[in-house]
Amino acid sequence: MEQPKYHYIYGPVSSWRLGKSLGIDPVSSAQKTCTFDCVYCQVGPTEFFPSERELFVSTEDLVDELRSLPEVEVDCITFAGNGEPTLAKNLGEMIRAVKIFRKEKVAVITNASLIERADVQEDLLLADLVEVKLDASSSESLRHVNRPTPEVQLEGIVNGIAAFRKIYKGYLTLQVMFVASNKACAEAIAKIALQIGPDEIELNTPLRACAVRPLSPEELAGVTEIFRKICGDKIKVRSVYEAKREKSRPFCQESTDRRRGKEIG
Ligand code: SF4
Structure with a gap:
């Protein structure tokens, strides 16, 4: 049977960090749209680098699509996708709209490139x-x-x-993606993280198909040890290799692969 097509919603995906998560892509552009072009990006090279926040998807269109989904139990609704979600200037409006009729917690995964802006912080506070x-x-x-x-x-x-940490009452996670070229920065990043004081630090390495190799379990264990030594028991530190990963079945595989890339192996 042919799968239904979704334009802005993907998943549910199983995240070692967020549990079973329904993804919303508030940018949903045909081109990958981001302020970064990370060497490990699982969705390929950035094609559009906007210099300002824009309206990509109307809140009404997103809500219509969300209402059309079959019933599904998820732990979380997550704004992420094929690019940087804070580039959507209606992100706050979308979060408010989702919260009106969904009971799940709402998460935003951001590269933090725009987090210095007051309007972005206002949206993320929701x-x-x-x-x-x-x-x-x-x-x-x-x-x-x-x-x-x-x-x-x-x-x-x-x-x-750091400024957002001071005003945010929700759960703040700092995610660090390690590849060979930033492994040597582990101690310095851990010290910055300690200063910021997130609720949790997640240490990751790319386990989906991309242009660079992931760190081995032994390499990431070494990095994890550095973080645990520096952060002590003040901040919970988790690593991708220590996490239990479960499978989930997306509504629409095409929409999900476009935002998540393919798992290795
Ligand atoms: S989508 Fe995420 S991983 Fe990809 S380039 Fe942007 S910030 Fe980096």
Whole structure:
């Protein structure tokens, strides 16, 4: 039987971090749209680097599609997708709309490139969980691993996350994606993380098909040890290799693969 087509919604996907999660892509552009072009990106090279927040999908269209879904139990509704979700200038309006008729927690996964902006922080404050990315400890490592647009600077990212931490009452997770080229930054990133004080740190390495190799379990265990030593019992530190990963069956495989890429093996 042919699967129904969804334009803005994907999954449910099983996340080691968020449980069973229904994905919403508030950008949903045919081109990958992001402020970064990470070396490990699972959805390929960035094709469109907007310099401002834009309206990509109307909130009404998203709500119509969400209402058309078959019933499904999920742990979380997550704004992420084929690019950077905070580029959608109606992100806050979308979160509010989803919360009116869905009971699940709402999460946003962001690369934090725009988190210094007051309007972005206002939108993120509406989410129950926010996951921010920090893969670099210097401008050089940021340029090397995340390859951002020129206006995005590490200082803005770190200051923005720290400022957001002070006002955010929800659950803040700092996610660090490690590949060979930023492994040596582990200690410096852990020290920045300790200063910021998220609720949790998640240490990841790309386990989906992409242009670079993932760290081995032994390499990531070494990085995890560094983080646990620096953060002590102040911040919970989790690593992808220690997590239990479950399978889930998406409504629409095509819509899901476009946002998630393919698992290795
Ligand atoms: S991994 Fe995320 S932040 Fe990096 S290029 Fe891909 S979509 Fe953008």
